[in-house]
Amino acid sequence: MGGSEKLYRVGQLAELTGLTVRTLHHYDDIGLLSPSRRSGAGYRLYDGVDVERLYEILALRQLGLSLEQIAEAITDQTSLEAMLVAHSEHIDARLAAVQRLRTQLGGVLATVRRADRPTDTDLLDLIRRVMTVDARVENYFDADQLAALAVRREELGEDRIRAVENRWPSLIAEVDAAIAAGMDPAAPEAGALATEWMGLLEQFHGGDPGLRDGMYRMQEDNTEEIQKNFGGPTTEQIDFIRRAGESRG
Known part of the structure; x- marks a missing residue:
């Protein structure tokens, strides 16, 4: 990846990754991800090495590290293979947590479909796990964040x-x-x-x-x-x- 000659302007990289230009500028400002090159007009230009580093940053963010911790963790000797392995294991754990949640939800749903009433314990436990979304909670977390909180509870x-x-x-x-x-x-x-x-x-x-x-x-x-x-x-x-x-x- 590091040998690629393709260069990306900040807007292109933002569009391709789903990040915002503001986020990429912030990463540059704090020295976490500075573009390897600049155009003659001074525009940021990111190469393949920069893209690899951006992946490492985002993978570590998903693993729960702060930007400060990521800055300390990432070095020129960072192993992309080790990063991919750690990221894969984290995703596997999240998938397993979601599957456990899905299994429990399926059990409660099956009870309802039998025209039986689920026990209070069943519903309370389910509520605790999925953090039922009410209007107030939606003011502070989006759908992805609520799902992340639910998975976090499962992992804990x-x-x-x-x-x-x-x-x-x-x-x-x-x-x-x-x-x-x-x-x-x-x-x-x-x-x-x-x-x-x-x-x-x-x-x-x-x-x-x-x-x-x-x-x-x-x-x-x-x-x-x-x-x-x-x-x-x-x-x-x-x-x-x-x-x-x-x-x-």
Whole structure:
């Protein structure tokens, strides 16, 4: 692939890959993917090596890495074969998760077609797995993101999900106690709380920036309801974690 003489202008590459020109410009601005050549008029020109690197970036994004992590992972010695193998294994895992979800859905559907009423447990479990789309959720996630969240839940498994959900109340209480005690967000103890907080969230969004931002926006827009029904987090607690997280960096 690297020997190809074909060159692509940024608009052509965007159209061929389904990315936006803005995204490719951003990758260039942060040094993640800079075009190998420029035209006489200064236009970006991407060659085959650039296309290969773009694939590696997108494959790593799908594996859940942030742009910062991708920048550290990709080197001139990156093995395309290893990347393809890892990407293939990830897709296989997603397909298996979707198939398990499809099998469960088929079982509930068969019950309904027999004119039987599915049990509450059947429906509740199905709801948990597919994250039923209501008007509010659609404001924060598109169809592909909702499917990704459903698959993410399948990949985590119910035991891990319960462990994360059970940890939230005590973690929120610890953050609340730190705030009440006047703890400095720059303190190592605050940093440890922020690290765990972000880690629990990442269990669900998997490092995908679109899912992460959607979760944050949904929480911000529904803070009072979430606090009332689930005991937090409050705006003050979130601000404390944000400042503690920034202090870590």
